[in-house]
Amino acid sequence: MKEPNDYLQINLLGKDEQSERLSRVYSGMREAGISAALIHNNANIYYLTGRVFRGYVYLPGNMRPPFYFVRQPSTLRSDSDDLFHIRKPEEIASALASRAMSEPGDVGLELDNISYSSAQRLARAFGLAAPSKNMSPVMRAARSVKTRMEQDMLIRSGEKQTYIYNRIPHLYQEGMRDIDLQIEIERASRQEGCLGLFRIAGDEMEIFMGNVLTGHNADEPSPYDFAMGGLGLDPSLPVGADGTVIKPGIPVMVDVNGNYTGYMTDMTRMYYTGSLSEDTLRACRLSAEICRTLAGMMVPGAKASDLYHKAVDMVSEAGMKEYFMGHRSQAGFVGHGVGIEVNEAPVIAPRSKDIIEEGNVIALEPKFVIPEIGPVGIENTYIVTAAGGKLITTAPEEPMLMD
């Protein structure tokens, strides 16, 4: 048998990659007036080290490298003198003192990510009466521009997700319900290396491995802030497939987890049996055209809100506004950043203040829910370059026949 690892390196990024990420984080901290920070959220710890562990990354300010405070696993090691195994966060301050690091006047915490109780406890561990500096927006902004390494991981996820989406027609069998097809897509994705877990930021968001919708089920609003809804199979998780049988001429929308590397791409495609009506095909072409148009506008310096308004203009001109981003309930965005989590910055929405930057990775999902037809539209993930959005989810954009 393979022997277990004696130890594991805590920093999997290498010095240069980590420095590039740290410089983005420190630049945001400077703007926000935060001198030092303690990071606890799994997605943020993964961003700073290339691995998830239970504990904290302390950023001492002034572009200095981080200290690691590890609760689990016990096997983590560092080549430098910057790692402490601790049992509780109250040990952090004295450990820092042992490295001649003075306590900061105020330490930034991820106030949008960690619980009220955790934030209070960490603040007290640093001698503060209450938390005040919020690191969540700083980390969100830093993570919105992907390094070359991150882009490569997204490109790899996009390739694998594309491979699976091209195989979906062969996974279909006559008589399947939406959930039956979804289960086969889940399995094929997992066999290709999909990690399964769908990391989502934010307030009480949850989903399993994605969303397969067909027919009227698309017009069932869900509790969650996704582009599309669906009744789901159970009121404990009311989103997505509800057991509707897939019927000829009724499109099937597939939006399933592309997390193959720790970084996930987001792609939606349409599938069908029989033949689709001209209205359906027209809506699908409009969605693809909006994607192309917005990808062209997706240049550094562009306003995210302008992209949204352009999409609405195109939809209105086509007389499709009442079906855009839902029918009975309409989502208030047409795109969003993706990366470690499925809902990162920038947000392509009417009141978004986000400005597009080179290295943003953005999923565009101009979708429709049309009564008597169901859900129609595609979704693509793009890397923002000086020349506009570079497509990294390359399955065919036309609806694919399942036979």
Add this chain to the structure above:
Amino acid sequence: MKEPNDYLQINLLGKDEQSERLSRVYSGMREAGISAALIHNNANIYYLTGRVFRGYVYLPGNMRPPFYFVRQPSTLRSDSDDLFHIRKPEEIASALASRAMSEPGDVGLELDNISYSSAQRLARAFGLAAPSKNMSPVMRAARSVKTRMEQDMLIRSGEKQTYIYNRIPHLYQEGMRDIDLQIEIERASRQEGCLGLFRIAGDEMEIFMGNVLTGHNADEPSPYDFAMGGLGLDPSLPVGADGTVIKPGIPVMVDVNGNYTGYMTDMTRMYYTGSLSEDTLRACRLSAEICRTLAGMMVPGAKASDLYHKAVDMVSEAGMKEYFMGHRSQAGFVGHGVGIEVNEAPVIAPRSKDIIEEGNVIALEPKFVIPEIGPVGIENTYIVTAAGGKLITTAPEEPMLMD
């Protein structure tokens, strides 16, 4: 096509069931000195209504029925005059005033569940300078004793999970890696109605659909507070199967998601090919014997810590203490409550203050990691009755041959 629902009832529990749960919650609030509360966490909203929605359940105190503040979905309705569709939590106070409900002096919030930023915002929406009363322990205690309806849902999950576990020997094919077997178990579970999502309470806990471990991989500690670890497939989710090929004579431990009804059972069983050594079989019998002994002690009024110490005594007597609940890294508990989430109260741990109550639902998982053998042990879920724990995960406890 099936028409979409015009509307959905917000309370799926019915008046009597909801009253039974509310009386537990109100009793806990009285003890904690909390006069009114605002509930936001999905698991707690599901407990109070039988469905997940985006918004808030307001508990006005004095055993009065709740008010519902719904952000999404728009389709929720109530037969009583107790539901408000809102866009933001700041609308709650004026809505309450419109029902002649005065604002409470202090409103309890789920301070262990909701983010610092959310807690501050909700407190201000109620005119408070800061949150002070913590509803999280109240909800945790209320949910730890399951109603008859909840017990029935757990029994149904246990039946389905048992059916899948009995099928696992037929899912195995020669040459499979741990992850290959896991993917087939995931698919079979989903086909049987498993919802997939593994709800976990607590600080940065995450897992996909469960854990299949074999060989030395069991001796790789993970960042998470599960009984067992494993390296996982990627440092972004370092837990569970790592691609180890399943070998004759090396046991395979399966601990996969039993969420079939919104309530999940927790079961672990051993599988193997070839034949197992006497040491392996002895360890597995010891695990089953600890389960039976602790189930017998699991009567109302028993101390959770006594159960833990009894397990350690049995393990020590058998000379197995250094392998108990891990080898290089040992988990500090032998059991935990299960229900809507996989880690509920009571906790069977050395310093647990929990007292066993009738209606608790407890998973016991006395497991070992033995060098050169790997992970060994079983896990069962029990409903606490006056006569002790009633087993609801009934797959055979002996290791099952996969052929």
